[in-house]
Amino acid sequence: MSRTDHRNPNVSGLRPRSKLVHGGIRRSQFDETCEALYQTSGFVYGSAEEAENAFANDGSRHVYSRFRNPTSAMFEDRLAEYEGAEWAYATSSGMAAVHGALMSGLRTGDRVVAPRSLFISCYWIVKELCSRFGIESVFVDGTDLAEWEEALSKPTKAVFLETPSNPGLEVVDLEAVCKLAHAAGAVVVADNAFATPVLQRPFEFGADVVIYSATKHIDGQGRCLGGVILAKDRKYGSDVIHPFLRHTGPTISPFNSWLLLKGMETLELRVHAQSAAALQVAEFLESHPKVAQVLYPLLPSHPQYDLVRKQMTGGGNMLSVFLKGGKTEAFNALNGLRMVMISNNLGDSKSLITHPATTTHSKLTDEEKVAARIEPGLLRLSVGLEDPQDIIEDLDRALAEA
Numbered sequence: 001m002s003r004t005d006h007r008n009p010n011v012s013g014l015r016p017r018s019k020l021v022h023g024g025i026r027r028s029q030f031d032e033t034c035e036a037l038y039q040t041s042g043f044v045y046g047s048a049e050e051a052e053n054a055f056a057n058d059g060s061r062h063v064y065s066r067f068r069n070p071t072s073a074m075f076e077d078r079l080a081e082y083e084g085a086e087w088a089y090a091t092s093s094g095m096a097a098v099h100g101a102l103m104s105g106l107r108t109g110d111r112v113v114a115p116r117s118l119f120i121s122c123y124w125i126v127k128e129l130c131s132r133f134g135i136e137s138v139f140v141d142g143t144d145l146a147e148w149e150e151a152l153s154k155p156t157k158a159v160f161l162e163t164p165s166n167p168g169l170e171v172v173d174l175e176a177v178c179k180l181a182h183a184a185g186a187v188v189v190a191d192n193a194f195a196t197p198v199l200q201r202p203f204e205f206g207a208d209v210v211i212y213s214a215t216k217h218i219d220g221q222g223r224c225l226g227g228v229i230l231a232k233d234r235k236y237g238s239d240v241i242h243p244f245l246r247h248t249g250p251t252i253s254p255f256n257s258w259l260l261l262k263g264m265e266t267l268e269l270r271v272h273a274q275s276a277a278a279l280q281v282a283e284f285l286e287s288h289p290k291v292a293q294v295l296y297p298l299l300p301s302h303p304q305y306d307l308v309r310k311q312m313t314g315g316g317n318m319l320s321v322f323l324k325g326g327k328t329e330a331f332n333a334l335n336g337l338r339m340v341m342i343s344n345n346l347g348d349s350k351s352l353i354t355h356p357a358t359t360t361h362s363k364l365t366d367e368e369k370v371a372a373r374i375e376p377g378l379l380r381l382s383v384g385l386e387d388p389q390d391i392i393e394d395l396d397r398a399l400a401e402a
């Protein structure tokens with residue numbers, strides 16, 4: 001990092017954790033320490049010629065915050081620097097990122113392949129929205145490479161996947177699926193929300209576009225919604241994705257970008273602490289007599305443990321807990337908790353727990369619930385930043401009452 005340009009530091013030689021603190025920063029003429037919040041919709045010009053020039057030379061300066069905003073650009077550049085992406089755009093929510101990343105590249109007659117185990121709104125976009133526009137969607141068992149191979153034996157425009165998936169924690173073999181997808185002509189869009197940018201780097205396994213719900217770990221403190229689309233290739237981002245976003249306007253607010261930018265500074269510390277605590281909690285729950293099964297990527301009992309070890313550097317903070325009982329026992333356990341909060345959000349510094357069958361996934365049909373293992377005794381736990389022993393004691397007490 002060069003001392004000579006404190007307003008516009010070059011962070012390319014820094015280690016990843018340092019990039020999270022200094023990446024993307026552009027200081028103003030006031031030389032502020034903390035990143036400035038440019039809470040503005042538009043920008044002014046010193047002359048008519050300057051305005052003419054700004055529109056003639058796209059991207060040469062800021063013209064309107066739907067296209068680009070200096071605070072949002074700091075957030076986008078910081079994450080792109082960390083992730084190894086050439087292009088990034090921040091959106092108002094994770095779903096705006098999923099929608100923009102997918103629909104910007106699709107037309108009537110195209111074909112999309114995705115695993116059945118997806119976050120409910122991602123599933124809606126691939127199944128319902130795509131079909132409204134005459135785009136064929138094909139679903140596979142994301143853990144079965146033979147099904148991927150079969151589905152990708154025909155020309156395909158896009159593959160959309162989550163790994164690990166929400167809430168099934170199914171893991172997709174990124175390297176193998178990206179190879180099959182590219183052979184079929186498809187762009188691979190990976191939703192990396194559960195793994196976080198800290199624990200899994202989809203670009204290194206061949207993904208073309210990575211999206212985040214920044215609402216989750218990137219903010220990580222329950223303050224705002226946000227999303228990001230990152231493209232490995234600048235040209236794909238600026239030629240295909242950017243026109244779609246610029247003209248449809250799923251833009252993030254500068255204030256939310258500022259929160260997320262500051263959230264990035266502690267992202268590695270938080271995710272590593274939460275991931276270590278989640279492993280402890282998973283081991284405790286796995287040996288609990290009222291628990292039938294715990295799904296956690298870094299437990300040797302996870303069906304894809306070897307694959308997890310190959311493509312993730314930690315297990316993350318999310319657990320699926322299948323109780324031996326059904327809905328009654330699951331509700332009793334939730335109602336017996338004192339510290340862990342009942343909430344459908346995740347990735348927060350506060351430990352949060354939800355009953356997917358009656359909340360996040362209540363709109364699925366019975367068959368879809370069976371296919372996605374959204375069982376009456378399933379609880380989804382997001383491990384926070386509290387002392388892991390307090391989380392374990394709270395769960396132990398609540399399970400005793402279940």
Ligand SMILES: *Cc1c(COP(=O)(O)O)cnc(C)c1O
Nearest residue numbers: 093094095119166193213215226
């Ligand atoms: C939460 C979530 C989303 C949606 O993000 P929002 O910020 O709530 O719009 C998309 N994908 C996954 C895997 C998620 O967990």
